[in-house]
Amino acid sequence: MASLPLHRKQLYQEFVANLYICVESSRLRYTFSNQRQLKVEIYQGITEMLEAGGHIDGKNIILPSTFIGGPWSMLQLYQDAMALEKLYRKPSLFITMTANPRWPEKKDCLIGNRVASNCPDIISRVFKMKLDTLILYLTINKQLGKVKSYFYTIKYQKRGLPHTHIILILAKDSIPNESSQIDTLVCAEIPHLYQEKKLFELVTTTMLHSPCKEGS
Template identity: 40%
Template sequence: MGGKLTQQIAVDAYAKAEASRLNWIRTHQKDLRVEMYTGLLDHIENRANSEGIKAGKAVILPSSFMGSPRNMQQLYQDAIAIVRKYGKPDLFLTMTTNPNWDEIKENLLPGQSTSDRPDLVARVFNMKVNELLKQIKNDNILGAVVAYVYTIEYQKRSLPHIHMLIILHEDYKPKTTEIIDKYVSAEIPDKEVNPALYDRVLKHMIHGPCGNLNQRSPCMQNDKCMKDFPKPFINGTIANKDGYPVYRRRQAGVIM
């Protein structure tokens, strides 16, 4: 089984589960203490009556319903509370699903592609996220972490990715450009020193070509790259007026 049939089953199953949850909320409004919204509901009904229309019956989506406005607002407030207590984030980390991960390719049936198996992609990605969190929280590969928040999003081609904000312990905060360079590199690795990393960066981390080399690139807008590539060369990392770093990009004569 695979292809569009699998996708249809996944969508139908999700829609069925969500409809069941929404129906429970609709029939258990009293259990959700929605009486606190009666003032607002009375105002809406009075306004509707004055205009000669029927307001209908309002159903309040609680914060426990994932994706609802109250749920998103609560998550936002939680994130703000974390920043208020521990300070602003030090690192912004992104990890995107690679459809060529061995764990995905080895479990595809003959003739299948990653788009045919969203269940497999999601499961492998979740395992990768758990391992990433373990290395960051427990193994302290980036230094001691005091707090973090993250969100998982899906690209139009159905591949999930994670955006994470990390707040480090005071002893590990990147306060100088030298420390920033230890965390982040915007340069092509030395092929002789680390050939494996060199190959991975060229395969997965290069933007473009765009600009004069490819005016039809999706990033081009008004004859300019939306991501401001190509970036100018700079011999050392500096902090701009907004406090964000401009990463070191030395001219090493590398031609790709």
């Protein structure tokens, strides 16, 4: 009976969304009740000065930068990214990673008639582990060269699968400057069916928006 909500498909997604709202409401309640400790008066003073004496009715609630997803949090992350770019020069590589519902780690966690699209908890956990591993390969193992700095953002597609955009700032001696070096990193070709069979299957099943049709 305890696992009954897990098998209700869209109803389970609504259940997860409601739980998230409960958690976020609790965090917002703390922020609302502790405005003095968060020194909101300082924020309000700056805001009033910038608005040149504009009158604001009611009471403004300031969300601190520790509230993930809030305007101050987004602004701080943006400024941190710009500071890294200013310190280490312009970015070198832009890498995108997308969640794959066919990952075996996801399938192994599915019980009964559950599918990945109805299991946001499993998708998020597996995706984050894959992302952490990719970051490890790029930074510690130096798969694409020595990394001076990096930052990334995670977004969600309309069908519920997350994807990430990673910005790498490479060391000067690792930046690809010649076309031959770039060709080793970027490829827009379908691998040979027989010579690179495994790579061919990966590209045709995960890198194409739809199967190629005759005459296309």
